[in-house]
Amino acid sequence: MVPGYSRLGFLARSAGWSRLPREALTGRTIAVTGSSGGLGEATVAGLVELGAAVEMLVRDRARGEAARDRVLAAHPDARITVAVCDLADLDDVRRYASDARDRLIALHGLVHNAGVLPEARTETAGGHELCLATHVLGPFLLTRELLPLLRAGSPPDRPGSPARVVFVSSGGMYTASLRTDDPEFREGKFSGGAAYARTKRMQVVLAELLADDLAGAGVAVHSMHPGWADTPGVAGSLPAFRRITGPLLRSVDQGADTAVWLQAAREPGQCSGVFWHDRVPRPTHYLPGGEEAPEARAGLWALCVDAVGPT
Numbered sequence: 001m002v003p004g005y006s007r008l009g010f011l012a013r014s015a016g017w018s019r020l021p022r023e024a025l026t027g028r029t030i031a032v033t034g035s036s037g038g039l040g041e042a043t044v045a046g047l048v049e050l051g052a053a054v055e056m057l058v059r060d061r062a063r064g065e066a067a068r069d070r071v072l073a074a075h076p077d078a079r080i081t082v083a084v085c086d087l088a089d090l091d092d093v094r095r096y097a098s099d100a101r102d103r104l105i106a107l108h109g110l111v112h113n114a115g116v117l118p119e120a121r122t123e124t125a126g127g128h129e130l131c132l133a134t135h136v137l138g139p140f141l142l143t144r145e146l147l148p149l150l151r152a153g154s155p156p157d158r159p160g161s162p163a164r165v166v167f168v169s170s171g172g173m174y175t176a177s178l179r180t181d182d183p184e185f186r187e188g189k190f191s192g193g194a195a196y197a198r199t200k201r202m203q204v205v206l207a208e209l210l211a212d213d214l215a216g217a218g219v220a221v222h223s224m225h226p227g228w229a230d231t232p233g234v235a236g237s238l239p240a241f242r243r244i245t246g247p248l249l250r251s252v253d254q255g256a257d258t259a260v261w262l263q264a265a266r267e268p269g270q271c272s273g274v275f276w277h278d279r280v281p282r283p284t285h286y287l288p289g290g291e292e293a294p295e296a297r298a299g300l301w302a303l304c305v306d307a308v309g310p311t
């Protein structure tokens with residue numbers, strides 16, 4: 001499993017892939033969170049290359065505009081809007097979504113890419129642990145608030161082309177089971193790695209729950225993991241890992257490939273609630289008996305609904 005996460009795994013698997021048509025996403029508007037660098041920026045580049053118009057959601061406008069300019073340097077005709085949206089701040093998510101509903105006619109895709117791996121337990125202004133807010137609560141709220149736009153991006157006369165919501169999870173989620181007993185990590189000694197893995201597991205389950213919830217709305221919801229890619233986040237949060245894995249790490253384009261493919265390819269438009277890696281559905285558990293109990297799944301849904309409040 002592990003060598004597959006490296007550049008070698010990508011090179012071996014991608015040898016058999018066919019190229020997506022150059023105009024595959026023409027006429028579609030897709031939002032990407034956390035796109036001021038790393039995999040988010042590479043996802044934006046991959047989407048505009050296929051003709052999409054992109055909403056870059058960033059928490060820092062200057063960093064976002066610098067990333068946009070880098071993408072435009074390679075794709076001068078790209079249609080890109082930079083919008084400030086701090087995923088960890090639920091009020092800011094509501095503010096952004098309201099602005100987007102006023103400005104846009106439809107959204108055909110949403111990529112939940114923003115991610116953090118904090119050293120110490122950090123609380124947002126709203127009182128939530130940072131990983132939980134960034135990876136789970138913010139994306140849940142953003143999906144819900146953008147639903148009118150996503151529904152408009154899923155016309156009933158195009159049943160094979162639903163709007164697509166994609167959670168960028170992590171292979172690290174395999175190390176964690178779904179736990180909702182202490183979601184804010186208030187008990188015990190805090191570990192950034194554990195908070196990250198738990199919330200990345202939550203993203204995979206949340207994608208399945210949203211897939212069921214939105215089946216009638218014609219919106220497909222998937223999760224994926226990018227493998228190990230050399231990004232500013234890995235350099236900053238995992239310097240020892242980066243030193244050891246060095247040349248084996250994927251490029252950002254290789255890491256972003258499946259997130260882009262999930263927006264453009266035919267197969268992910270014909271199913272929902274699937275976990276992908278390198279363009280193939282993958283198991284969400286490798287150990288027998290790891291499946292989440294229905295009560296735990298219901299607990300995650302209740303946690304999200306309680307935290308973000310009524311629609």
Ligand SMILES: NC(=O)c1ccc[n+]([C@@H]2O[C@H](COP(=O)([O-])OP(=O)(O)OC[C@H]3O[C@@H](n4cnc5c(N)ncnc54)[C@H](OP(=O)(O)O)[C@@H]3O)[C@@H](O)[C@H]2O)c1
Nearest residue numbers: 034036037038039086087088114115170228229231232233
């Ligand atoms: N790289 C890998 O090997 C790897 C492996 C598995 C999973 N992933 C996942 O892939 C995603 C991208 O990772 P990366 O390696 O590209 O990380 P990165 O280089 O640290 O980039 C993370 C991006 O998220 C943004 N961000 C963080 N918190 C945010 C918030 N509250 N609101 C809006 N944007 C926010 C950051 O913005 P700033 O510029 O403002 O910091 C940055 O643009 C993450 O979800 C990560 O968990 C990555």
